[in-house]
Amino acid sequence: MKITKKIITKIEGEATLKLYKKDSLIEFAEIEFWQYRGMEEYLKNRNYMDACVINPRICGICGHSHLIATSKAIENALNIKITKKAKILREITLGLEIIQNHIKWFYITLYPSVKEINYFKALEFSREIAKIIALIAGQFPHNSYAVPGGVTCDLTNLEIIKVKNFLSKMFDKYQEIIDINGKSEDLEILFEDIPKETGKGINKFLVLGDNLYFKSNGNAEFIKEEDSISLNKNVLYKGSFYEVGPLARNLENYLIKKVYEKYQDSIYTRIFARLYEVNLIFQYLLKRIDEIDINEKNYIKPTKKSGKGVGIVEAPRGSLIHQIEIEDEKIKSYNIIVPTQFNLSNGTKESPSPAQASLIGEYEKQSDLIFKCFDICAVCVSH
C-alpha cells in the first residue's frame, strides 16, 4: 500500500489529506486539520452581546450565519421572541450569504481545480449580493445587525424597494449560470472529462436548521461530538455519520431529486444541488420580502438574564449549531459545531464519513475535486 500526504489549499483555510492507495485507487482517506483558534474560550465571561461581534469573525465567508446562530442561541436561552419583520430581514441577509458563498465556491474554489475559468464574473456577482446584504445589515463581511431581540436597523420603504429590485435583477442574472430548468453550460463543461457518478458518499442526509424554506429532519439533541485523529472533533447523529448541506436540504426539490435518482450522491449531484439551490433561495426571498410589515418593531429588549440555549441555522455548508449558557448576562460556556465537521469527520474503512466515503475507490487525481465539492471551511473547523 502507498500513502500520500497532500496539503489541500485554496479552500477556506487548509487541510491535510492522507490517502491510502492500492493500484492507484484510493482505499482509505484521513482528513486532518491542525489549526485551532480558541473562539469558545475567548467568549467565556464576556457579556453575551459581545458574541454578536466576535462570532461573525469565526469566518470571513459565512460569518453572517454564525451571527444569526448566535442571536438565535441567546434568544432561545433568554426566551426572546422576535417580530416577523426581523425574522424576514434575517432570512434575506442569511439567504444572500449562502448565495455569495456558492458562487465564489463554484468559480474560485472548485472550477480552477479542474479547468481555467474567468473567476472575475463570480466576484462581480458576489459583490452585488454583498451590496444587498449591506443595504440591510450595514456591511459585508462582518456586520452585527442581528442582535438578540431582533435587528438594529430601521428601514424605510426606500431600502425595501431597492432590495427587492436588486434581488429580481440578480435572480435574472443568475439564469446565465444555471437556469430555473437546471441548465448550466459551465457545469457541463466542468464535467466534460469526469464521470458524473464519481465520488458517492454515504447516502445519509441530515438537516437540523429550519431557516428559509428548509425543513429539519432531525433533532440536535442526538448530536454527539467525539475526539478524532485530528484536531477537529467528529460529529455523529444517533451514533452515525451524516451528510449535511445543500444536497441534504434540497432532496425534496423535483429537479434535484431527478439528478439524485440518476447519479445518487455523487459529486455531480452535490455540485448541481448547491448551484441550483441559489435559484430556490432567490424565489423564496422574493416572495418573503412582500410579507414585511414596515410598522412592526425591529427590536424587543430582552428581560431575562440567565439561561441555556441552542441556535441552529442552515448555513452555506449545512447545519450550524451554537450552544450557549448564560449566567447573569455573562457567557458561562459556549460550543460551536460547524457543518464541515459533519461532512469531514474521520471514521473507519467500515464506517466512513461522507467525505471519506466519496474518496474511497476513486483515483487520486480526482481527490482534489471530490474533496472540494463538500465546500470545506477549514477556517470554521479551526474555531
Added chain:
Amino acid sequence: MHSKPKVFWIDAVGCNGCSHSFFNYPEIKELLNKVELLYHPLLPSPEFKVQKSDILIIEGALKTTYFPRLDFNLVELISELVKLSKKVILLGTCSVYGGMFGEGVLFNKQKEGKFFEFKEKMIALPGCPPHPEWIAYVIEMLVENKNILLDKENRPKEIYSYTSHMGCLRNEYFEWKIDALDFGTKEGCLFYLQGCQGPFTHSSCNRILWNEVNSKPRAGTPCFGCTEKEFPKKNLFKTETFMGIPADIPLGVSKRAYLTIAGIAKSLKNDRLNKRLIDENN
C-alpha cells in the same frame, strides 16, 4: 516593458475576512492586472513557494503556540517572507495589532510586536475587515511608486486621519445629545448608551461607505472600534461611564471642553429631533 510588481499574499491566523472584503472591490480585475500574483490563499495563483516579492500582504495574526501553515511553522514562514519582501502590507487588525486571535506582526496590542524591527517597510491597514477601497488604495500607491503619508503607527493618513463618526447619519443626534434608547430606531445617537466608539475610532467608514451603500452606524449598529489596538474590547454594546460621563470622549478635545459643550447642547432642546423622524400622526 517593465515587469509587474510581484505580490505575495499570505494568511496567518484569522478568518479570511480581509480577502473576502477585498473581493468586493469593484475594480478588482483591473487592479490585479497591474500586479503579478505569486500566491493568494483563495484566488488561483501559482504553486506555493517561499520567494522574493515586491509587496507582501499579511492577513491574520501570529500565534506563539504551534500553528502550521503550508507545512511551515507560521512565525518562521512569516519571518522568511518579510525578509524577502520590499514592502509589507499588514492587512487587518489581526495583522497590525493581533485582534482576537493572537499577536500582530508590527504590534502586540499596545506593545511592539515580533517584527517591529521591520517597521520601516511596513504599512498598517487595521480594520476588521479593512475596507476594500483602502486595500486597493495602498496597492495602487505602491504599484505607482507614490509616497503614502503615514502616521506614527504606519497607518496611511489619507484613511485614518478621519474618525468613523465623520459622516455618520446620526451626527445631529450627537450634536444635540439625544440618545438612542433601544436598537432598531432611526433616531438617536449610539454613543451614550449603546457603546458606539465612532467619535474616537480612526477610520473612514462613514466617508467611504461599505459595499458602496451603507455603514454599521447607519444600520443602527454601534461602531466597535475594529480598527483600534484593543479590538475587541469588553462590553461592546455598552458605553463605559464614570459618574455618568463617557470614559472615552471624542478625539482631540479635553474632557472639560467636551462636558461644557455637551451640557449646553443638552439644556437646549431640539424639538424636531426629540420626536420620531417619520411619524404618521404629526
